[in-house]
Amino acid sequence: MSVSSTRSSEDIDELEAVSWYHYDLSRHAAEALLLSNGVDGNFLLRNSNKGVDCFALSVRAKDSVKHFHVRRQFGRYSFGFNEFPSLQDFCSHLANQPLLGSETGNLIVLRFPYPRQVEEPSIYETVCVHTAMQTGRHENDLVPNAPALGTKEGYLVKQGAFVKNWKQRWFTLNRYELKYFKDKMFVEPIRTLDLTECSAVQFDYSQERVNCFCLVFPERTFYLCAKSGAEADEWIKILRWKLSQVKKGR
Template identity: 80%
Template sequence: MSLYSDRSAKDMGDELETLSWYHCDLSRHAAEALLLSNGKDGSYLLRNSNDGPGCYALSVRAKDSVKHFHVTRKDNGYVFGFNEFPSLQDFVNHFANQPLLGSDAGTLIVLKCPYPWLVEEPSIYESVRVHTAIQTGRTERDLVPIAPSLGTKEGYLVKKGAIVKNWKQRWFTLNRYEFKYFKDKMCEEPIRTLDLRACSAVQFDYSQDRVNCFCLVFPERTFYLCAKTGVEADEWIKILRWKIVSIVRLKC
């Protein structure tokens, strides 16, 4: 049975813009990275689908995996499977009490906690060593209440020099809007801190004589980095773009 109301397309668009868990152009891969790294069982978010206008994907963490569901805007409501809902909030209210479906392992998927796009990331890492310690054995006492919304990442990348155009391996950390690189993992002081609020673009780069390269464009300089694999490079690009999009939306 249809649950459509007489809401206009404008009303539906307005609902999307005010929805705290609508991540707009976040990719499938980035959604999985965020939910697995920082979410919990039942965390969910809505994002645009590659199927075209009016098509969305609901990404939900189910224990150690992320499931994706098609949601379509049609007429004055939203369609999910054989069900129709007048609003996205009605959709969530319905499935908060009734599992979406059972996974291959027999796990019931329930929407429990929206994953917000507006992330206020506390500075919980005093140094790279503390950061590493928390990542390997953190407890609830190590984190502030909103820490599940953290979008952090760290790892080795190879960076091209600014003056001497050689490539050197550096340890990178991403926390809040600070993208830092260190001589190695155990160094406490960064060589440089890049403020992503000044970054205009992050993208794959095919101009270098190396594979798996990407670049960050700043007003004064473009930084060229290389990852070990294409998948790893894509992970960095997606999480960095997510940060930049969040910055832009905060300014609006």
């Protein structure tokens, strides 16, 4: 039984009036959504698995997502050191772009509520988020060098290294490895690119083809084309996020 199903209809109606309340969206799904389609300062409210009167405020802070506990008790909402007499007062407080302090000591500004009634990008449907854990289920038990990592796969057209022709290849992205295969049915990749050695991912307008982007490595720049500008943008977003994690030493 989901947490939301145990709430009264009055409570559910009150929460549904909050356009950025995302019901039972999981922690990892919230991370995938905000990282793939959000901007710095986007935030949303979701149910927490800690109990019927527990919520989580998920906030995108640059290239990561922070989560904050929100509790409701006797109709009042507690958030950090603050307590609000109603959900409306709590929402009004967040609308004033408050500053939040994270565990790292950085200040996070709540700028833009992320509404649930939006057309989700295809990357949200295809990104799979995994978290390696040691023992227990507490977030402090997460393995430090194995954070939530997105995966993606699909066909791209790649330019050859020596003969500058273009061929369709099947690409898979997992952790910091971008592999490409002759086709989807093949088991062995033609090549595996180590993203820890990649210095940049960006749109490329030097080719005669459209929807192109490139990955810059020390020994070579790889030119790839997607079937649409939106698809190219999806690849660039998740690849750049990977590079940002590399820079953080993860």
